Amino acid sequence: MSGPVSTVDAPASRADTGHPSAPCVEVGDSREARIGGLRVRRALPRRGRRTVGAWCFADHMGPADITGNSGLDIGPHPHIGLQTVTWLTDGQALHLDSLGSEQVIKPGQLNLMTAGNAVSHAEVDTGHYRGVLEGIQLWVALPEATRHGPAAFEHHAELPRGELDGAVATVLMGEFGGLTSPARHDTPLMGAELALHRSTTVPLRTGFEYAVVVLEGEIAVHGEPLRPGRLGYLGRGRDELRIDVREPTRALLIGGEPFEEPIVMWWNFVGGSHDAVKQAREDWVAGRRFGRVEGYNGDPLPAPALPRLPGTPHGRPA
Template identity: 75%
Template sequence: MSGPVSTVDAPAAQPDASHPSAPCVEVTDSREATVGKFTVRRALPRRGRRTVGAWCFADHMGPADVTENSGLDIGPHPHIGLQTVTWLTDGQVLHRDSLGSEQVIKPGQLNLMTSGGGVSHSEEATGHYRGTLEGIQLWVALPEGTRHGPAGFEHHAELPRTRLDDGVATVLVGEFGGVDSPARHDTPLVGVDLDLRATSTVPLRTDFEYALVVLEGAVAVDGRPLRPGKLGYLGEGRDELRVEAREPARAILLGGEPFEEPIMMWWNFVGRTREEIDAAYDSWAAQDDRFGRVRSALPRIPVGPPPWRRPDARGRGR
């Protein structure tokens, strides 16, 4: 479920142009992309909306059928400058990384990997689960203070929940409704799974900007319908949100303080400059020690150079 981000999603060589707005309902289409053997609906990043708080990537994956030995089948690949946040609504996935972690994730559990200055991982079939697989993978851009730090991995088998008017909220990251997730976050941030049966009022923070990604069913905000395949950007300045579930629905609420640091995204990297992306690419291509090794039978994922290092139409380099 990890990336990659392409220039279709957001031009790699330009700084983030996203800006928070006053309360609104700005609906944009997700883009279908292929990750491993799966088709995903990519809600973030999109041109004109790269971030919501520090959230910079959202792929809704599945539902799709998997077997014991054939699932996502995403071989070892690298990350810098971000956290991966993996949340399943159905099925199981095996995570392996260069820190030595080997963890099956199931619905209701959270995998969070912090890349720091460099980490690699794979996402694989479990060897025992056969059935349907569905979920979302999110990326969080790390701030300057921690983005060059050590890599880390954490698995949370249980997360706090709180009641809504007619539904249940599971707090993936941050604080919501008076309960706190144990998951690490390096900037003021929140991520919540909303399981809705009818209209509910959702508490918000006025200093956060927010967005909704619907995974199942249909909701409406201020009369604007939202279904899977759409991102509903909500702006900042709200202290609550009335979400109308027009049928039983599942949605992810993303929020955070607007992320003021300019970011550059390419492939599986979140950096600040071309030079940082170049250095990460060169390390992966050279197979040096920066990203470690993953104990996986799947092949390592190769990649060509960043677009600014490719010859242009007249055969010139950068």
């Protein structure tokens, strides 16, 4: 349920403003787009802030009405060097991939696909669900140690959930509040949904940088309002975070150790170099490496042309 990364979102090469060692609150607006029939609000990446830990992409999708005449239809497309993390707050969707996976996801469940060296997948209507669809898909950049490994898929029907003072936390990945998710992660990171009904203080790790994406409702951090369509980057150095709840809110807290490895992000690829991304595109166009997504009757998505920028050879992303 994610859309391609382009230079509109951020330059392909790393261009963050840095990873502050002191706590901060940087609030930025998401970019709106339509992907596969859905309205999405892209909170990450954006110019000046491409990663939070290894988290490198966040698309808040919907709400959208799934009917017999309209719905979700994202055809087969390739990935390298990342994990896709899919979390729904309403509705159902179907994941298909070149590994042979065919998995319906519902609210409270997690789909996690590790691309490794190459995988392709599609995300479509279930064929039977009718109603509202809403959720978020995120990407996690893989480190060099596992970036070239085999692809994998896992579905978690249940995740650890715990009560905080004023909130209920569901841990998608990593550890939070003494709860640990069973989902794979290859770098130190965490992701948790917070269902907030009153102001609260949540525990953090001082070595992690963090960000908050509000899915519904409104909160404030150090007086800065956060609502859907905005990302609040929090820096690092805190051992706790005070969240002022202005109305019942559902938010995603993501964090991790700053990801210092160089990466190139373009289209659906996260590579360690321009050449790796260029080769992945060539392989997709030629029908090599990425396999076939069975169960999808339409055509795979075509690869766009690589951008050409001043001072770079033709066909090399910036």
